[in-house]
Amino acid sequence: EAGVAQSPRYKIIEKRQSVAFWCNPISGHATLYWYQQILGQGPKLLIQFQNNGVVDDSQLPKDRFSAERLKGVDSTLKIQPAKLEDSAVYLCASSLVAGASNEQFFGPGTRLTVL
Amino acid sequence: AQSVTQLGSHVSVSEGALVLLRCNYSSSVPPYLFWYVQYPNQGLQLLLKYTTGATLVKGINGFEAEFKKSETSFHLTKPSAHMSDAAEYFCAVSEFEAAGNKLTFGGGTRVLVKP
Numbered sequence: 001e002a003g004v005a006q007s008p009r010y011k012i013i014e015k016r017q018s019v020a021f022w023c024n025p026i027s028g029h030a031t032l033y034w035y036q037q038i039l040g041q042g043p044k045l046l047i048q049f050q051n052n053g054v055v056d057d058s059q060l061p062k063d064r065f066s067a068e069r070l071k072g073v074d075s076t077l078k079i080q081p082a083k084l085e086d087s088a089v090y091l092c093a094s095s096l097v098a099g100a101s102n103e104q105f106f107g108p109g110t111r112l113t114v115l
Numbered sequence: 116a117q118s119v120t121q122l123g124s125h126v127s128v129s130e131g132a133l134v135l136l137r138c139n140y141s142s143s144v145p146p147y148l149f150w151y152v153q154y155p156n157q158g159l160q161l162l163l164k165y166t167t168g169a170t171l172v173k174g175i176n177g178f179e180a181e182f183k184k185s186e187t188s189f190h191l192t193k194p195s196a197h198m199s200d201a202a203e204y205f206c207a208v209s210e211f212e213a214a215g216n217k218l219t220f221g222g223g224t225r226v227l228v229k230p
Contacts (some may be wrong), residue, residue, distance in 0.1 A: 044220070103164065104161075106219060
């Protein structure tokens with residue numbers, strides 16, 4: 001079974017530029033999550049999708065971050081414009097259904113460096 | 116609101132020695148608890164989880180954890196460390212809320228295994 005795929009793996013941009021990350025979840029997984037992991041910290045949930053609908057985006061900085069999951073499969077996360085503090089690893093995860101006891105499967109992440 | 120505290124951001128153990136990683140949580144409802152491991156430049160992988168039932172949970176790679184409600188703890192142990200256990204470990208708590216099964220992570224503990 002293929003895991004969660006993310007691209008690119010690494011991205012370096014200058015502040016005020018835009019960047020987009022892509023995620024392809026495990027086939028059949030209805031729930032998709034984007035996390036931000038700043039160096040030395042645990043992952044923090046940015047947004048959760050159930051199929052193509054947003055379940056929780058309470059911690060997404062909506063003035064600069066946006067995410068979509070068209071057709072309920074792949075998802076993109078965009079930052080526009082980027083700030084220095086956005087430097088982090090962006091992790092995508094998926095689970096079969098939305099349930100507190102259900103395992104979330106994580107992709108390898110995209111490491112973003114903002115100069 | 117749920118939260119997780121991991122005591123010790125770095126732990127150093129000798130190969131063959133006991134590994135003990137501490138995790139305390141705060142939750143307003145009965146929690147679901149998880150331990151994830153993250154190897155360099157990789158995503159998070161589930162080690163074990165507690166949902167209901169037996170409080171001693173066994174996971175992959177010889178790890179186990181015990182849920183102690185009275186102490187609000189979920190410490191992770193492995194009797195004998197192996198060089199391949201060098202990684203970062205994250206404790207996480209989940210509650211099923213109206214907005215979804217949000218995972219809240221601790222800050223992580225990096226394990227160094229000395230030969």
